[in-house]
Amino acid sequence: MQNQLSTASEALSTEFKPVIIRLENISKVYGIGETLVHAIRDASLTVEQGEYCSIMGASGSGKSSVMNIIGCLDRPTSGHYYLDRVDVSQLGDTELARIRNIKLGFVFQQFHLLAQLSAVENVMLPMVYAGVKPGERRDRAVEALTKVGLANRLNNKPNQLSGGQQQRVAIARAIVNRPVLLLADEPTGALDSKTTQEVMDIFTELNESGITIVMVTHEADVARQTRRIVWFRDGEVLHSHLKPEDINQLAVS
């Protein structure tokens, strides 16, 4: 109850926007008996439309677990998760797959492109599962690849692309189904500093065009480029609204 009030007051303090993510008292427990591990303890978090938010924390802080729950890859042990105002916390595997398909876009550290498919075919993949008509798929895939600056690399296979280019293909794949939320899990972890900047610029552009982005990272330089930082420690939300400039003090402390 108290928690609901506090989130409500948070919402009032800024201008009104639709809430994309609302985590309410989420806990995640792994294992049974004596080997019980509390990965997330009673965490609550709200992300509104258009936010550009990074989740930080030491390893083991629960940031990956919370990412899995936000990404509908995992269900919380207790608590409620409203994604785009729908409670998805206890849905079945098939419904979750459907939600991942149409409401979420994923970008991973290891790109996870299919080696046998060209860039445009990789980007078309989510639309295959969404049942988009074949004629429409290519047009939308080309559009998405153009948005990430790869209009001239449509038919290259992943092994013919640089790491940065591969990650841009993965971003195009993540946005092609027009998700309400773009999730990135250490998106620059496998890139050098120059390509990291390329990829971060694309994220910034996408956010400016209205896409909500949540990113897990342990790199302060990356987090500093987002507009809000959520800090996890020991499975709890330690700070939910850090500003990028606060990060230096935090990293020291």
Add this chain to the structure above:
Amino acid sequence: MDILESIKMATTTLVANKLRSSLTMLGIIIGNASVIAMVGIGQGAQKLASEQFESLGPNVLFIIPGNQNAQRNRDVPKTLVLEDAEAIVRQVPSVGGVAPQIQTRQSVTYSNKNTNTQIMGVTPEFLPVRSFNVAKGRFFSNQDVKGNTQVAILGPDVVKKLFGNSNSIGERVRIKNISFLVIGVMESKGSFLGSNQDDTVYIPLTTAANRIIGRTSPYGLEVSFISVSAKDANSIGAAQFQISNLLRLRHKITTEDDFTVRTQKDVLTIVGTISGALTLMLAAIAGISLFVGGIGVMNIMLVSVTERTQEIGLRKAIGATQQDILIQFMIEAIILSAAGGILGTFIGVGGIMLVGAVTPLKAGISPVAIAIAVGVSGGIGLFFGVVPARRAAQLDPIVALRSA
């Protein structure tokens, strides 16, 4: 996601791994080809044997010395004699013709050429009963049989070997140093159960018994075999019954018969049973190789699931349901085995046609066998694809994505 998309997706993956896909298919190809070829060849052998027995003439019965149904394999007493055949002609009303025969192998000589061939002592009844015809000259008469005359009718292959293209009728050949006048040449009949009927010399039964083979039985003039034709198709059963009774009386039989009367149907049934069992055995052996091929498919699919764990995780993350993944892997397995099945069918059919071209075995290409073989190999894909596909479908996407 519809099934067409899944097929397209599976094909892309299989084409991307050409070597692996084709090696996996090879097991199914070999299995399927051998099933089809073995069944085809087995059926061909069955058909060939059946045709040969049918070519012996309609309504034919065979009287064979010895009890073919007896379990023990004893020395057969030489009790089937020419007099039995004569008694059948006189006393069995349902019989049309009776053709006793004795046979041996001897060397036949003409001038400086000789050939080892089958000598058959028969009566003129042999021609109508067994549906044989004389091509040139004439067959010998009952008079010749009575008079032990030294005349011979040659099979076409014997003529070819001894006379080449020159005329044989009117010439003399020697068998066991006895001179025979060639009076006719038989029409070509082809081979019967592996023995060449054209490589035969026909002489009067009495001449064969008295001059060539010698009388060896205390019961009379021993014969190797009696062919009997029933009056018509309806009297075959009656003829079998009456001949058995007559021979039992004549041989004073109280316990086991010392002869066997077989109808053409009996023989065909026996041939059918034997060659059917042979076909089944061949098919079973070939089936094992198909089964092993199926295990190969399962093996490769399991490897593929392990190898593509990350791909499966990614597909799940971007919205593939368990069912989508299950169907994708099932279809890959089915395509592998069905394509292997179809290729194997072509190879099997090719093998059958090759056998048909170089041997007298006209192996049948049965569409049913092909449908079954392709169906079975598709089914094998289904069966052996389930385990790997379920494993893939049930992968936890988080674990799958993290695996490196």
